[in-house]
Amino acid sequence: MSVTQLFVSLMLLALILLLSNILVVKFAWLRNFFIPGSIVGGVILLLLGPYVLGVFVKSPFADGGGLFPSYVLDAWADLPGLLINVVFAALFIGKPIPGIRDIWYRAGPQVVVGQTMAWGQYVLGLSLAILVLVPMLDMNPIVGALIEIGFEGGHGTAAGMAGTFSDLGFEAGADLALGMATIGIVSGVLVGTLMVNIAARRGVINPGDTTNSAQRAKQEGPSDAEQEDFHTELAQEKGTTDPLSLHLGLVGVAILLGWLLLSGFQWLESVTWARDGGLEIMAHVPLFPLAMIGGVMVQLLLARCGWERHVSQRLMSRISGTALDFTIVSALATLALTTLGDYLLPFLMLAALGILWPVLVLVFLAPRVMPDHWFERGISDLGQSMGVTVTGLLLLRMADPKNDSGAMETFGYKQLLFEPVVGGGLFTAAAPPLIAQFGPGPVLILTAGVTVVWIAFGLLYFGRRVPGRGQGRWSPKQA
Template sequence: MLSNWELFTDFGIAGGLLLTGKWLRANVVIFQRLYLPAALIAGILALVLGPSGVDLLPWSASFAANASVLTVALFGVLGLATDFPSRHVLMRRAGTLWAFNQIATVSQWAFAAMAGLGLMFWVWPDLPPGFGLVLSAGFMGGHGTGVVVGESLQAQGWADALTLALTTATVGIFASILGGMALLHLGLKKGWLKDFSRFETMSTVQRRGLVPREQQDSVGRNSVSTISVDTLAMHGALMVLVTVLGHHSAVFLSKFHGMLQVPAFVTAFAIGLAVRALLKRTKGSDYFDDRLFQHGTGAATDFLIVFGIGAIKVTILLNYALPLVAIILLGLAFNLFLVLVVAPRIFGDNWFEKAVFSWGWLTGTVGMGIALLRIIDPKMRARVLDDYAIAYVPGSITDMLIISLVPVLMMQGMADLAIGAMWAYVAVIAGIWYVVWGRHGLSHKAIV
């Protein structure tokens, strides 16, 4: 049985690795040139020094399960920090980005599912029918979605799924950085981009990621008097409560039918949204700071990446080496099609900034998209990130439905239903885009 100190030790080790990763990111130039996040460096250290490497880290026997808990926490806190935009704001401000997000998201899942089945039928018949999903789960969802889908596929009888999904998530971060830089140079050559912040012209702050004392700002506001309770303790209490309620709600709902498995991240997100709505209605939101919640999601993500990469089992990767390389290459090619062919037709003029940002989140995470966006648009004149924030919230419902249902359908012999439904949804969104925005004259000068 896991003791309290074993759990605390796991997080202490992960914290030490994160600090080491940050030190390396701030002082090793090659890591700066590659724009590697400290959490990714820490995760690689966890893999090399952990049980799949030289086995020097005193992890607990169940340290890999921490990634699952952090995933639930991530989505729960995301609900606490999320407002649904009005239909008017969505349509006028971020409509085309919403349409592209939906088309790109769902088509990547559908393509990956089809590609996995193709590899199973024509090349490697021993692959499970849900093999392709480890690509879209890791690429677009990052390590958080990789954990969710990997565990869902495991529950359907494929024991190796989690390691493969975490691997594609790790590869995706590298692909987002290296592919993003290649896209920037292509944009310069083609004239889609006039200039971008090259590494040589970046400030020391941008390179090292360390903000000087005189430029630092507050991470949040003190909303309560410490004579009653500490502000961070109050926010932390709510974040932990939502996470725990999300887990137990999922367990309770899953008991109603043997075939029903409600993912805890979905219930945690829903509870987070409900608590936020209640706080707004009762004016309790005056005493909770969204910036602290956003830091909560960031902290959960960083620790999640460390535990996720550290939990990768290299021996399993060797068994799937060739099909894994094949599905990754197919996924990269499809994402290039999305950002170089589909994106300019949907976005019209000034499409390239949104396309490069989209490459980041389609292959890695939103954080990687932001990193690329800061290189191409350091002053954020294009307001891409603002529009994405508006477009993401309604789109997240689609993400959750896919993550919850598609792995089960694929592994239960209903691949045709899952894939057909996803492509039908893509067609509907494409039709909505054309009726609402496309026929009103997006410029064709942007077409590649």
């Protein structure tokens, strides 16, 4: 593939992102369901590609599919695995990283709920794989990891792990995970909105007009604190000759550090336990979770040297968000619908479990481990575990438009003890290789043990601080 062909492929993605954002602005129902423009654009390209339009209409290109030549489809298929590294590398750069003790004190209960949701998704998925999907439907046991990868990890993680699935002989895994992520983000908004309205009617929360709180917040504009942060970051950007170049360079450094870490771990594995055909785990782990660790290292170095004032969190978020948009659009554009059709029954079974588990954790565990504002804090975890971080924040904004509970801050702190492990972290990347090497049974035992430990720890440690020990979970919240 030439540079010109790659450029054409990227420009087509940029044009479809422009069109999709215009559609989101024009059609209120897309905004009401919080459907991102990247997903709208990806669906449009999917419909115009080889698996929909290409089935009925002959492509104008001899080696293409739908309305696109083959080199465009090939470029789009490779982009997610590359751009996801940018998304995760930029995740923590520019954000203050407080001490572990401070994070744990403020966000510990939320960490418990989020970790329980994530690890429980492995338990349910692997149990279904062992009992039904593998023996009855002859599926690859790695299918048991798809709930967490698709729901908790989202489209970016699902797309970024395509190479891992292929290496492990489960090529259908990438398409199934992308489909799972799509179901997750839609069901996260629908189920989460339903839960917010139920909580409001029962007096658990008092958000006012829950159906229009997010739209009203947009109309009201940024708060004074948000405007102050904006002006502060503008001043930071003026301190450099070219802010975008600087920030892209920092992302590059983070990815380089992640690559060095991954290469080091792979070398260590090759000369120790994987020697002479032994166990291989790191050989199948993608780069992006290590790039995220590289980003943390870059941020710690900036803070240590006093250079963090030159880094804009706003601009770094834009870089990460743009890379994520291109990742999602290109991944959905190359989604093989025939794969979803071939595995429709197991796909629906996994999706149903993925929706049920976070709801159960929110209703039964959250009020028993969170000492205050359990619903506001728990609904953000539910949104994240069924879609992406943005879904969690949107549901939190609906439940608590003015952030009276302080759940916005605890949700942010919780990410520092959450995302490095699950939701696109190290274990998310390592789970498929672990299942391939040891089988689903041992990994099920491991994840079930971790889930039980988190639940027990939450009830015994944080539960002591809960008034009434979480009784009356749907009664009005305590003062």
